[in-house]
Amino acid sequence: MSVFEGLKFRRVYSPIHDLDPRIKFIYVCAIFTVAIIFLELIPLMILFLIQIPFVVLAGVKREWLRSMRGAAFLATIIFLTNFIFSYISAGPENTAATVEYACALTLRFIVLVESFSVFFLTTSPDRLGLALEQTHIPYEFCFAFTTAVRFVPVLAEEAQTIMDAQKARGLELERGNFLKRIRNYIPILIPLIVSAIRRSLELAEAMESRAWGATKNRTNLYALKMHRGDFYLVGITAGILTVAIYVRLSFGIPSLNDLLGWLF
């Protein structure tokens, strides 16, 4: 579950939190693209390091580390499967290259998790919804999206209450074999789903009684505006993309093994 911890927004203020979510999203997409176009370890390492200043500046180190730790399990699986399969096809004489290849694929995954977690850690659901709205996505979708994000902690709390209530009626979640343990969760899941449905119906009624959908042209109390920081980020994003594409097209990138071989 801790991989989701890294996606949970906490209300803190920093230069990164103040950035326009639209620009941040473009930045994340750019990082994503760059991570996809390189399969060599060195550029991916650079990409990984580029984002550390953002984490530090945003003051979300602890949460970010938690999400990295959460991703560690999947990363290990990615490393092992890639290593095993390329080892089988490439043979034992190329072990160093195989390790590097598996590392690169793993690092690519980590870079993706890293950039998305920085995005979600520093963007409040409200601002995200606002960004969606201002990109002319129909309001119904924006609303559904922000509500879903906002209700995750509410549901988590409710799940905890229901778990407490069932434990108080003698339910032991950790008892029994694998199948029994899965079945132990039925008394928690059913009330949780029922209450989520009830809650959504109540929410719909409350929304309608507050004139939901009365006019087509909704206005907003806040509007997103580009500030100086946003322009810097646009510059940084464009820079990263240009350099990456240029390097990709013009140079052969040495592998870490070759590089170390040349240096020593």
Added chain:
Amino acid sequence: MIEARDLYFTYPNGVEALKGVSLKIKNGEFVAIMGENGAGKTTLIKHFNGLLKPTGGSVFIDETETTKATVATLARKVGFVFQNADKQLFSETVEEEIAFALKNFGFKENIIRRRVTWALNLLDLTQYRKTSPFMLSGGERKRVALASVLAWKPRVLIMDEPTIGQDHQQKEKLLQFILQMKTQRKTIIIVTHDVEFVAECHPRVILMSQGRIIADGEARKILTNPEILIQASIVPPQITQIFLQLSNLKLPREVIDTYEAREKLLNLLEKKAE
């Protein structure tokens, strides 16, 4: 017996909910825990069946320290009815819902059947035996939840805000039910804001504020002391307010229920007539 010794509890988010609570609740006692929102009432009672474990101090249920037992073992002695107990329901029929805990505790089939029938009768739910709990009204669902706890006959019964959202008739039934449990020497602990309800049933009152116990004693003493009550954001029962305001007529101050008030007023009128 339930005993808390210098109990401290801090939630993982850093909120210090209990700051040195010590108390003893003897078998067969009827206790109402009152206090403002966020005073730590629910946090305190969640320690009584081990749902929360102290971050400082200790809690004992009959000599067993709660940190050394699972919730399931403690729950066998301590029944806990949650505030939104109707939210815990999940079975296809009311009958199965009530049997859930009995199965968890490993009761035999024939005993389960007998206990279910007994609990359905007790809470006036027999006609819903085969109905889905989700088809029932809010008040009925609460009764199903209560029945599902009473079915295993716990020695201690804890109820969190049992009167919230209940009409007068339901409250009256709850009162009768509590009195009946009292005659069976069950320990009953309720957490409530409802002063009028507490005034009617004369329990021992434990008043909490900001994670501490600020008063502990008979309902009559505590509910008639506005200075203490105000610290816990509680106003005295309406009858008490009248008597406090009329105290210059030499009326007693410590009056909390209507029967008593009637007696006192009749006495006063008789004296005046003489």
